[in-house]
Amino acid sequence: MLCPGLALADEVFYSARSGNAAAPTLVVYSSLDEPLAQPMIRGFQEANPDVAVKYEDMLTGEIYDRIVRETDAGKRTADFAFSSAMDLQVKLSNDGYAQVSNLPMSARWPKWANWRNTAYALTFEPAVFVYHKPSFATEPPPSSRAEFVDYLKRKGDAIHGRIGTYDIERSGVGFLFMARDQEQFGDIWSVIGAMGAAGVKLYSTSSAILERVSDGRFVLGYNILGSYAADWAKRHPDVGIVLPKDYTVVMSRIGLVPQAAGEPELGRRYLSFFMSKEGQTIMARELQIPAVSPEVAGENTANTMQELLGAQLRPVPVSPGLMVYLDQVKRARLIAHWNEVLRTQ
Numbered sequence: 001m002l003c004p005g006l007a008l009a010d011e012v013f014y015s016a017r018s019g020n021a022a023a024p025t026l027v028v029y030s031s032l033d034e035p036l037a038q039p040m041i042r043g044f045q046e047a048n049p050d051v052a053v054k055y056e057d058m059l060t061g062e063i064y065d066r067i068v069r070e071t072d073a074g075k076r077t078a079d080f081a082f083s084s085a086m087d088l089q090v091k092l093s094n095d096g097y098a099q100v101s102n103l104p105m106s107a108r109w110p111k112w113a114n115w116r117n118t119a120y121a122l123t124f125e126p127a128v129f130v131y132h133k134p135s136f137a138t139e140p141p142p143s144s145r146a147e148f149v150d151y152l153k154r155k156g157d158a159i160h161g162r163i164g165t166y167d168i169e170r171s172g173v174g175f176l177f178m179a180r181d182q183e184q185f186g187d188i189w190s191v192i193g194a195m196g197a198a199g200v201k202l203y204s205t206s207s208a209i210l211e212r213v214s215d216g217r218f219v220l221g222y223n224i225l226g227s228y229a230a231d232w233a234k235r236h237p238d239v240g241i242v243l244p245k246d247y248t249v250v251m252s253r254i255g256l257v258p259q260a261a262g263e264p265e266l267g268r269r270y271l272s273f274f275m276s277k278e279g280q281t282i283m284a285r286e287l288q289i290p291a292v293s294p295e296v297a298g299e300n301t302a303n304t305m306q307e308l309l310g311a312q313l314r315p316v317p318v319s320p321g322l323m324v325y326l327d328q329v330k331r332a333r334l335i336a337h338w339n340e341v342l343r344t345q
Contacts (some may be wrong), residue, residue, distance in 0.1 A: 010057040017049040026051040026266040039286035060085035071260040079115040079267030087322040089254035092120040098256040105275040112317040121252030124290040124302035130221040131244040149194040164209040165222040167202035177223040196342035249317040262340040
């Protein structure tokens with residue numbers, strides 16, 4: 001891996017394994033931290049030794065803005081874009097900033113995870129409850145939203161200020177989970193109200209909540225991204241995870257090939273590797289992010305979760321419906337109601 005003279009700290013260049021200095025370069029814009037992405041890049045380059053990779057790690061909004069700005073200016077943009085902002089990725093596709101990628105796995109990919117062979121869901125990540133195991137030595141943790149509310153009311157002052165969740169104004173995935181809650185659960189505002197009464201603390205990152213659950217400052221975390229929770233739980237034995245039995249929202253990171261890609265065939269080759277059995281296995285085993293492919297079974301896969309939990313799982317479909325909450329009026333209305341319910345409690 002070579003990094004000399006980089007203009008940006010979040011840009012890393014992987015030279016071709018063949019040693020060919022003139023090898024074509026795949027340009028990736030991604031919201032996945034570069035250290036986490038290394039096993040996938042390594043696997044791709046082992047299968048494609050004459051391809052170099054330039055990996056640019058950035059925030060989800062930056063990925064969207066940069067692809068739009070570069071495309072509109074008539075410039076080249078990324079060959080592959082990978083982002084957890086499902087709404088923004090679908091908007092790129094819907095607005096003509098992504099191109100069709102007909103790939104070997106396209107026909108076999110789950111229908112909810114494929115928008116017109118243009119935007120593909122590549123991961124299967126549930127929203128979970130996390131809990132501090134020692135705090136539940138004498139009773140089981142809540143396993144549904146009704147049980148969650150009951151626990152908060154029963155414990156009262158004993159757990160006040162010891163509940164955490166995402167700040168939906170600052171966390172894109174937190175907003176997505178809240179929007180889906182509103183669609184899936186008619187009484188969701190009673191949950192928000194109960195958290196407000198319990199002095200819920202809001203954070204923009206998963207790690208801030210998980211750190212406080214692991215050391216006992218918090219007893220519960222609500223709607224935490226399962227892939228981060230699972231990784232944290234492996235390293236911190238006091239962190240427990242519950243997939244809520246009433247329903248479990250599942251989000252995905254979406255991959256696509258931008259319309260203005262400089263090397264679109266390289267982008268498709270990388271996307272195809274992401275969707276292959278080998279790539280999805282790397283995702284599940286090495287990146288510790290659940291794989292969505294119907295060809296991959298075993299631990300940390302959609303297949304296994306669906307066999308165990310069935311209709312309890314509610315994947316967010318890759319479709320224009322995701323763009324509803326990009327409407328600034330609707331978004332502002334939901335956030336205002338959220339803040340009002342928390343404040344009045």
